[in-house]
């Protein structure tokens with residue numbers, strides 16, 4: 028029985044909440060396999076990430092070197108393969124973040140094994156359900172190889188709770204092959220708000236917001252809730268907001284407690300990224316807009332006529 032290796036994702040020396048969803052998946056898979064140790068893999072981070080991760084798994088392997096300090100698929104995939112073999116693992120998993128979507132297929136190729144992506148449920152040790160066709164169909168997938176790589180859909184897996192204290196040990200990441208590339212600098216988008224995929228409240232705007240400056244209204248509402256901003260592809264493509272706010276099939280998948288969609292029509296590609304939200308509120312001037320088919324609360328109105336008053340009322344309630 029092989030072990031389950033979970034890739035830790037980290038930012039600024041902290042474990043990302045997405046990794047805790049992967050831990051929940053790994054625990055469920057362990058039940059289906061009828062036993063296995065949960066191993067964590069921390070690449071290119073300080074001890075704080077490994078110590079934090081050790082509260083969730085049996086053992087954490089850390090791999091450190093100058094070449095691994097910044098994410099590079101070529102170097103990280105080699106290190107992941109090496110630790111996978113040292114850990115006696117037959118499964119490598121991570122939440123389906125942009126890094127994992129880039130990295131894990133490469134590790135699967137290096138291991139010569141099958142890969143399943145965006146797992147929503149575990150049906151057996153090698154059988155999983157996953158959304159397909161922008162979430163309009165649920166496919167059952169069986170992995171046929173002995174070893175396996177999996178990404179899991181974060182919105183389908185609640186963050187795991189700590190379970191004890193595992194051990195932390197340095198591992199050998201093997202020879203690095205960066206294919207002649209090196210990271211010159213990393214430009215991160217500074218954001219005071221919570222990460223879009225981890226926020227409990229998301230305020231999202233679409234083309235109906237009309238101009239970049241109008242997103243200030245959504246920022247105000249997001250800040251009252253301590254929430255994140257989201258947007259449609261149309262709003263991002265029009266340059267109203269940065270692309271990293273895009274929610275949907277080709278953007279981020281979110282499932283907050285509250286999703287407020289303003290000036291968003293509700294195209295299937297957008298719904299694919301947010302219809303798992305617990306409560307959906309939509310403001311749209313068109314009563315026929317498809318967003319109302321998934322909304323729990325809908326307001327048929329122009330946002331210009333309603334959003335300022337709504338924001339004011341919510342602010343009063345929140346400040347009580």
Ligand SMILES: Cc1cc2nc3c(=O)[nH]c(=O)nc-3n(C[C@H](O)[C@H](O)[C@H](O)COP(=O)(O)OP(=O)(O)OC[C@H]3O[C@@H](n4cnc5c(N)ncnc54)[C@H](O)[C@@H]3O)c2cc1C
Nearest residue numbers: 233234235259260261275276277278290292297312329330
């Ligand atoms: C392969 C592919 C992948 C895609 N991936 C994504 C994705 O990941 N995410 C995504 O979002 N889209 C994606 N799209 C694009 C998607 O099909 C839609 O074009 C897009 O979601 C529409 O964005 P929107 O709702 O902002 O704009 P529109 O469809 O133009 O809707 C604007 C809405 O605003 C309303 N409105 C206008 N003025 C006001 C006002 N004053 N007050 C209130 N309401 C108002 C209108 O009634 C309308 O319903 C993808 C498309 C393809 C083909």
